[in-house]
Structure formats: C-alpha cells, structure tokens
Amino acid sequence: MNNRADPMLADPLKTPLQDLDVSDPRRFEQDCWQPLFKRLREESPVHFQAESPAGPFWSITRFDDIVEVEKNTEVFSSEPTIAIIDPPPERRSRMFIAMDQPEHDIQRRAVQPVVAPKNLQEFEALIRQRTAEALDALPEGETFDWVELVSRNLTTQMLATLFDFPWDIRHKLSDWSDAVTSDERMTAGQGLKQEDRLEIVMEILEVFTRLWHERVGDDVESFDLIRLLQRDENTANMVDDPMNYIGNLMLLIVGGNDTTRNSMSGGVLFLNEFPEEFARVKADRSLIPSMVSEIIRFQTPLSHMRRTVTRDTEFRGQRMKAGDKVVLWYCSANRDESVIPEPETFHIDRSGVRNHAAFGFGIHRCMGNRLAEMQLRVVWEEALKRFSDIRIVEPPTRLCHNFVRGFSRMPVQVTRY
Amino acid sequence: MPVIKFIEFDGTEHEVDADAGMSIMEVAMKYDVPGIDADCGGGAVCGTCHCFIEESAGPLPAVDPQEESMLGLRPDREGNSRLSCQIQVSDSIGDMTIKLPEFQM
Numbered sequence: 001m002n003n004r005a006d007p008m009l010a011d012p013l014k015t016p017l018q019d020l021d022v023s024d025p026r027r028f029e030q031d032c033w034q035p036l037f038k039r040l041r042e043e044s045p046v047h048f049q050a051e052s053p054a055g056p057f058w059s060i061t062r063f064d065d066i067v068e069v070e071k072n073t074e075v076f077s078s079e080p081t082i083a084i085i086d087p088p089p090e091r092r093s094r095m096f097i098a099m100d101q102p103e104h105d106i107q108r109r110a111v112q113p114v115v116a117p118k119n120l121q122e123f124e125a126l127i128r129q130r131t132a133e134a135l136d137a138l139p140e141g142e143t144f145d146w147v148e149l150v151s152r153n154l155t156t157q158m159l160a161t162l163f164d165f166p167w168d169i170r171h172k173l174s175d176w177s178d179a180v181t182s183d184e185r186m187t188a189g190q191g192l193k194q195e196d197r198l199e200i201v202m203e204i205l206e207v208f209t210r211l212w213h214e215r216v217g218d219d220v221e222s223f224d225l226i227r228l229l230q231r232d233e234n235t236a237n238m239v240d241d242p243m244n245y246i247g248n249l250m251l252l253i254v255g256g257n258d259t260t261r262n263s264m265s266g267g268v269l270f271l272n273e274f275p276e277e278f279a280r281v282k283a284d285r286s287l288i289p290s291m292v293s294e295i296i297r298f299q300t301p302l303s304h305m306r307r308t309v310t311r312d313t314e315f316r317g318q319r320m321k322a323g324d325k326v327v328l329w330y331c332s333a334n335r336d337e338s339v340i341p342e343p344e345t346f347h348i349d350r351s352g353v354r355n356h357a358a359f360g361f362g363i364h365r366c367m368g369n370r371l372a373e374m375q376l377r378v379v380w381e382e383a384l385k386r387f388s389d390i391r392i393v394e395p396p397t398r399l400c401h402n403f404v405r406g407f408s409r410m411p412v413q414v415t416r417y
Numbered sequence: 418m419p420v421i422k423f424i425e426f427d428g429t430e431h432e433v434d435a436d437a438g439m440s441i442m443e444v445a446m447k448y449d450v451p452g453i454d455a456d457c458g459g460g461a462v463c464g465t466c467h468c469f470i471e472e473s474a475g476p477l478p479a480v481d482p483q484e485e486s487m488l489g490l491r492p493d494r495e496g497n498s499r500l501s502c503q504i505q506v507s508d509s510i511g512d513m514t515i516k517l518p519e520f521q522m
Contacts, residue, residue, distance in 0.1 A: 067462055071483055105489055116492055117520035354456045361462035363486050370522050 012036035017044055022059045023052050023084055023327070025188045028303065029400035034344070037061055037332035046318045054084040054186075057306075057325035058318070061332040063339040063357055065316060069307060069328055070362040073100060076307035076326055078364060083403050084306050084327055085186060093201070093247030097255075097364060107248065108367060110232035114162060114225055115371045122223075123161065124374060130157050131382045138414055143393050146410040150379070151264035158375060159256050164224035165211075176204050177257040180250050187401050204253070205246045212239045225252060259301040260372045262406025264379055265396070266299035267291075269410065272392045274346040281348055285384055291348035292376045297356035298346050300331040303405050305360055331405065333357035389415040420512045423450045424471075426519045437508060441501035441515065442466040452517035459502040465521040466501040467491050474511030477504060493518050 009026055010019060012035045020036060027033035040047050040061040047059040060066050069076045081087060082098050096107035113119060134153050138144065152174055160170035179200045182191035192200075208226070215226055216239075229235040229248075238245045271278040281287045309324040320326070334357050335343040341350075359366035366372070383390065396410040421444060423431040435444045445453045445466075457463035464487040470477060477499070480488065484503045488494055501515070 067457075067460055071460075071462060073486075101486070108490060109492070112490070112492055112522075115522070117522055352458060354454065355458045359456075359463075361457060361460070362483075363490060365463055370520075 013039060021052050022049055023054060023402045025186060025400045025402040028402060028405055029398050031398060034335060037329060037335065041332060041336060046316045057084060057327050058320065059327050059329060061329050063333040063336040066328045066333045066357060067361050069326060070360060073363065075310055075313050077310045078307060082305050084304065093250060094244045095247035095251040097251050104363065106234045110235040111225055111228055112367055114223055114228055115368045117370045119223055120371055120374050126161065127158060127375060128378050128382065131378050135382055135386055140414060140416055143411045143413055146268055146412045147265050147407050151261040154379065155257050155261040159253065162225055162256060164222055173253055174257060176200060177253050181254055181258060181404050186403050190400050201246060204249060205242055208249050209239060256368055258404050258406060260375050262301040263296055263299045263376055265407045265410050267295040268390050268412060269392060269396060270295060270298055270346045277346055277348050282384060285381065287348050288377055288380045290353050292373050293353040293356065294346060294348050294350060295376060296358045297334045299405065300334045300358045301405055303331045303403060304329050330357045386416055387414045388417050419506055419508065422514045424516045425452050426517055435506040437506050439506050441504050441506065444506060445501060453501060454521040455502060461487055461500055461503055464491060464500065467518050467521060468499060468501045469495055469497045469516040470499055470513060471497065471516050472514040475509045477510060
C-alpha cells in the first residue's frame with residue numbers, strides 16, 4: 001500500500017549485495033523489504049555485511065538456518081544484547097532475553113507463571129470486557145486512528161493489568177515502550193538520542209522501585225509481575241540490582257506492548273488487502289484462532305533477533321569469528337517459500353499455520369505468546385460481532401525502524417451491524 | 418502396531434493404533450487428539466508438545482540436551498515429562514499410556 005520509491009534507497013535487485021544495507025529501516029517504513037530478503041535467501045542466505053550504522057554483521061534469512069542458530073546457544077549467545085545495535089557497556093541493563101543458561105532459565109521461570117494459559121483464563125473475562133468497551137466507544141461514520149483508539153489503548157490496558165500499574169497513569173507504559181525502542185541508530189536518525197532515552201529509563205526505574213517497596217511483604221493475593229518477582233526466592237531481591245530490575249521491566253513493557261499492538265493493527269490491514277479472507281472469517285468466526293496465527297506470521301512484529309558468536313565457527317560454509325554479530329531475520333523466515341507455500345498470501349487457515357518464526361525458537365521463544373494470541377483472538381471475536389466492515393481510508397504510516405515492525409497511524413472507518 | 422492411550426487433562430481417553438516410525442506428537446496430530454499444539458512442527462524448539470509418559474512397555478530414548486533445555490522451562494514439568502515430538506513410536510518401546518498437560522506454552 002505504501003510503495004513509494006525513495007531515490008535514496010538502492011535498488012535491491014540491481015545493486016551488488018555488498019553495497020546494500022540489509023538493516024536500512026526505511027525499507028520497513030516503505031514496506032519494500034521483501035525483494036531484498038528474497039534475494040538474500042536465494043543468493044546469500046548467510047550473508048556478511050562489512051559496514052552499517054550498527055557495524056559489521058551477518059544476516060541469516062532462511063527459516064531452517066534460523067532454527068539451527070537458535071538451537072546452538074553455546075556458539076550463538078544472547079549476551080550481551082539481542083538487537084542489532086550495542087548499548088554502551090555502562091548503560092547495559094540486564095534482561096533475561098539477553099542472558100544465556102543457566103541465569104536465563106532462573107529469571108524466566110520466575111515471571112513465566114503470569115502468562116501461563118492457566119492464569120490467562122482468569123484474565124480473559126476482564127480483557128473481553130475492556131475490549132468490548134473500547135470497541136463500543138469507537139465513532140461511526142467518521143475516520144479515526146485504529147492504532148491509537150484500539151491497538152495502543154487495549155495493549156496499554158493489558159499491560160497495566162499485568163503489572164497492577166496505577167490506572168490513571170497507565171499511558172506512561174506505552175510512552176515508555178515507544179521511547180526505549182526508539183534508538184536513533186535503529187530508526188535512520190528519527191529516534192531519541194541516548195541521553196534522552198537514559199532519562200526515561202531512570203523515570204521507569206524510579207516509578208517501579210516505588211511500586212516494589214509499596215508492595216513488598218503486603219501479602220496481597222495478586223499475580224502481577226512485581227509481586228511474582230518478590231515471591232520467587234531467586235528474584236526476591238532484584239530491586240537491589242537496578243540494572244537487572246530495569247532490564248526485565250523494559251523487556252516486559254516492550255514485549256507485552258509493541259508486538260501485540262502492531263499485530264492488532266496489521267490484522268486490519270491484511271483483511272483490507274485480502275477481502276476474500278475478510279469475507280470468510282466474517283462468515284465463519286471459528287477461523288479466528290487460526291487467523292490470529294496468520295496475522296502474527298504476516299506482521300512479524302519484531303523483524304529480527306541478534307546473537308553473538310562466542311568462538312570461531314563455521315556455519316553453512318561461512319567462517320564466523322568470536323564476537324561477530326549474527327542477525328536472525330524473522331521477517332524473512334516468515335516469507336521463506338521453502339517452508340511456507342505462497343508466503344506472500346494472507347491465508348487465514350493455511351496448513352501448519354502455527355509453524356511460523358515470529359515468536360522465535362528454542363529457550364528464548366516468546367514467553368508471552370499465549371497471551372498475545374488470546375488478546376488478538378478476543379479483539380477479533382468482539383470486533384467481528386460488531387462491525388460488518390473496518391475499512392482503511394488512507395494508507396497507514398509505518399514505523400521507520402529495523403527492529404519493531406509496525407504502524408504509527410492507520411485511519412479507518414467502521415460500519416456497525 | 419503399538420497402542421497408545423492418550424489421557425487429556427480432563428480425563429478423556431483416546432486409544433489409537435500408532436504407526437511405528439511416527440513420533441508420539443505426529444500420532445496425536447493424525448488422530449486429532451487435543452492438548453498437543455506442536456507449534457514448531459517437531460524440532461524440539463517450542464516446547465508445546467509437552468506430555469507425561471505414564472507407562473511404556475519398553476525403555477524410552479534418553480532426553481537430549483535440546484529437549485532438556487525446553488523441558489526445563491515448563492512450569493508444570495514432572496519426572497516423566499517429555500516432548501512428544503522426540504519419541505518415535507517403535508515395537509521396542511511398544512504400548513504407551515500418555516497424560517496430556519493442562520496447557521501448552
């Protein structure tokens with residue numbers, strides 16, 4: 001929908017591969033990333049790029065190769081960080097997504113119960129009620145921004161519920177999520193400077209340190225993330241290690257926010273682009289769970305994860321050195337025609353629909369995947385009860401970002417039954 | 418042909434004739450036994466085909482490091498927890514009774 005040509009972007013098919021920046025966020029902003037990644041899968045599936053704003057890095061673009069790298073956690077470490085850019089060492093917060101075993105397992109196990117499906121059943125009625133209220137409040141017959149009134153609104157509410165966060169300032173959670181992922185080096189210079197990001201990180205730490213001390217030992221029967229950390233002996237003193245506490249908070253704020261938000265928006269776009277699929281799911285709502293998985297594949301809300309080579313190694317005939325960055329392009333894996341037939345088609349009940357790369361693989365596979373699926377399922381169940389149409393009236397605005405794939409604006413009109 | 422009895426969390430039983438050479442996960446999928454998701458399709462990289470082996474006629478293959486890594490993250494892990502994609506049905510293992518967990522994640 002948003003295919004305008006940018007003279008600054010090199011032609012992905014005619015330019016020599018070594019002259020192309022695979023990480024250029026503008027290809028995601030303009031939604032013209034697919035041809036370059038298809039070319040990489042065919043010509044150079046384990047591809048070295050000597051220069052980029054993030055320094056040299058390898059790109060892995062085939063589905064099966066990404067699975068292999070993610071399984072080999074000894075050679076391909078998640079430390080010190082999991083996005084393409086490196087934070088400076090003194091500002092390196094510690095989060096379990098960027099830890100190896102055994103520390104990763106200990107911290108992940110402490111917070112995992114909050115997103116276990118058993119716990120989610122308790123939340124579902126509340127989520128459904130809040131979703132229904134948000135959808136009932138949407139204007140009819142006039143254009144509004146789906147990103148703001150639905151996707152952002154609902155994911156913020158969910159996150160506030162999971163943290164038992166003060167309801168009146170819950171918007172801060174989404175603001176923080178946007179801020180901490182908006183590093184200028186991932187966004188073609190559009191994001192925040194590191195100093196400004198640091199200020200926001202300090203604010204997050206201050207608010208959550210206060211919440212921690214208010215809650216410690218209060219014996220309230222609650223499954224919010226802060227109390228879960230306090231109750232687990234391995235993480236009961238996490239507040240005393242601020243870089244670890246802030247790291248895990250940021251992980252959960254971003255992980256539980258941007259990703260689901262952008263998939264909520266993406267679904268509207270795909271149903272507009274593939275109207276026959278829209279008609280099918282309207283006629284048969286039992287297709288919603290399967291459609292949710294296909295939305296997540298088609299959106300792939302995080303374009304990549306990054307690993308770091310721990311010792312000199314050879315992978316698919318390419319020699320990698322200790323310290324090399326290896327970027328696993330999930331967005332490419334999810335369009336890999338050798339694993340997913342007709343990958344450019346949005347097919348809501350394709351066979352093996354759950355077998356996509358958007359959640360990653362192995363021990364770091366998305367912890368909140370069942371929560372995300374439940375939120376998206378509830379949104380579509382409630383939306384399709386109310387609306388005979390959700391029509392995009394202007395092309396959406398995409399993020400200029402090489403890590404978070406999503407939308408800042410999506411003007412739509414809805415028609416109620 | 419070995420017989421596998423699957424017992425869902427709510428107690429519903431499914432007894433099926435399993436083809437040797439298929440994994441337990443593939444058998445469950447083939448016969449539409451609910452309770453196994455198998456998101457990754459059999460690579461031991463998602464952990465959503467977790468099951469409990471209550472009984473087996475013969476000995477089971479050992480848990481390899483990849484399976485161990487994934488099982489280690491299951492909040493409901495027990496001593497008899499396995500990933501059902503990692504055990505191939507065979508005449509030497511023979512009949513099995515398998516309980517399915519309350520949820521996969």
